[in-house]
Amino acid sequence: MRRFLWLALLLPFLGALPARYYVQDASSRAFGHPLPGLSPEALEAFRRGDRAFNRVFVREDGLGPLFVHQSCAGCHVRDGRGRLAFAERSEALVRARAPDGITPHPRFGVQLQDHALPGYLPEGQVLLHWEEVEGRYPDGTPYRLRRPRLSVLDPAGRPVPGRYSLRLAPPVFGGGLLEAVPESALLALEDPADQDGDGVSGRVAHLPGGGVGRFGWKAGTASLREQTALAYREDMGLSTPLFPDEGGVEVGEEELEAVVFYLQHLAVPAPRHGPEALKGRRLFAQIGCAACHRPNLAGLPAYTDLLLHDMGPGLDDGVAEGDTAPSEWRTPPLWGIGLTRKVLGEERYLHDGRARSLEEAILWHGGEAEGARQRFMALSKEDRAALLRFLQGL
Structure with missing residues (x-):
């Protein structure tokens, strides 16, 4: 019961995000701050979760014997996205x-x-x-x-x-805020048959066990707890209370809950927009980006709808997951995206890191986003630059 209490506490404040959940930091540490206003007890719980998130597992802890990485932070670098590396330590x-x-x-x-x-x-x-x-x-x-x-x-x-x-690996900051968005808000947004005729037919990821998916590139899990336990199992070969093995569990309830608490209470870096961003913001909406990257999701300026969208043959990876087609992807949140280079030292976007800039990411959009891509391409060079400056300020 205790682990769901934070949801009830967060919901009344979603509309007050700028004052309540943003942090003013544009440094390489921008993604790793706790939500403002946490009690001393909650801050200590956050720090425990931070330590657990960064824990490097070894053989004696139950690691492997086969694995992708030895820690959560090894893939989610500085609480951001992963890097492209297949060497001694995968990212x-x-x-x-x-x-x-x-x-x-x-x-x-x-x-x-x-x-x-x-x-x-x-x-x-x-x-x-x-x-x-x-x-x-x-x-x-x-x-x-x-x-x-x-x-x-x-x-x-x-x-x-x-x-x-x-x-x-996608960024993890702001995850608790996304988890607090009511399912009803997501269900109200889906339009799988494109009944409004706008060319965008996003759909909710209805999970086999019930619930609505919202985490992962394919929205395959409904909660941070499930997403975390799945990562322990699939990426490090570690059992948890959610996914035990015959020998028991290697990551106990206390440690699992510590990491989940940490993820639920990571703050969002504040946007860095001046008056010059107004033009880019207007163009973002005008060409159709905001149809999926919604500036307001149940009061959150996350720039996502958390729905699955068909992104066309260019982003079809040939791998289906459940009833999700290879070309379907969850709309990734854009908040904080302009700090990617500052935090990671490089830019890698989309599910596979193919895009080396936000411009490249836009140009890979197809399917339901084909119209938005074409309208972006038709903009003048000056207007394209204005839109990209807006994104870089998020």
């Missing part, structure tokens, strides 16, 4: 399916484990190369995009057939 992961793209891979299951404890062999080695895609705006300005091409080798160096999808 990205690979989802796997059989060649049909639907059933779990006969060798790897649903996710490749590319690291192993001494005495064990990792499941495989990831080879990543980039395919360049060139184009031009209507005004003649050239652009260059890239898409990932993945292959997986077994321990003997032989290619393993299958469908593979590169995934970066």
Whole structure:
């Protein structure tokens, strides 16, 4: 009961976000602050959760024997997104399916484990190369995009057939605020048959066990507790009370709850907009970005609707998850996105990090967002720059 109390406390204040939940920090630590106004007891609980989030697991803790990383913070770098790395310490992961793209891979299951404890062999080695895609705006300005091409080798160096999808860990700040959004607010937004005829047909992720999905690239979990326990299991091979094994649990209830409390109470960095942002904000709405990246979600300026949208063939990764098609993705929140380079030292956007800038991310939009992309491309160079400056100030 106690772990749900914070939801009741948060909801009355959602409309007062600027004063209550923003933090004024544009440094490399911007994503790791607690919500303002926490009691001394809550701050101490937040710090315990921070330590648990950064804990590096080893063999004696139950790690592995196969794994992707040894800590939560290893993938969610400084509480932000992951980096593209397949080396001694992964900061990205690979989802796997059989060649049909639907059933779990006969060798790897649903996710490749590319690291192993001494005495064990990792499941495989990831080879990543980039395919360049060139184009031009209507005004003649050239652009260059890239898409990932993945292959997986077994321990003997032989290619393993299958469908593979590169995934970066998303940022975790603001998660508690998103968890507090009522399901009714999300259900009111979905329009799967596009009855309003605007070309956008987002749908709620209805989960098999009931509830509405809101976390993960495919909105596959409804709560931070489930999302955290799933990450312990799939990314580190650690059992929890939610996903125990025959030998019991390796991450107990107290530690699991500490991490969940931490995630629920991470604040959002305040936007850094001056008067010059008004033009970019207007263009953002005018060309249709705000149809999915909603500036107001139940009082939250998260710039998301948490719905699944078909993003077209360009972002189709060939990997289905449940009833979610390979081209369907949850709208990622945009708050704090302009601080990505400051926090991580680089920019990597979209589910697989293919976009090296916000401009590239926009140009990869298709499907339900095709109209918005075309309208962005039709803007003058000056107007495109104004819209991008607005995003960089979020």
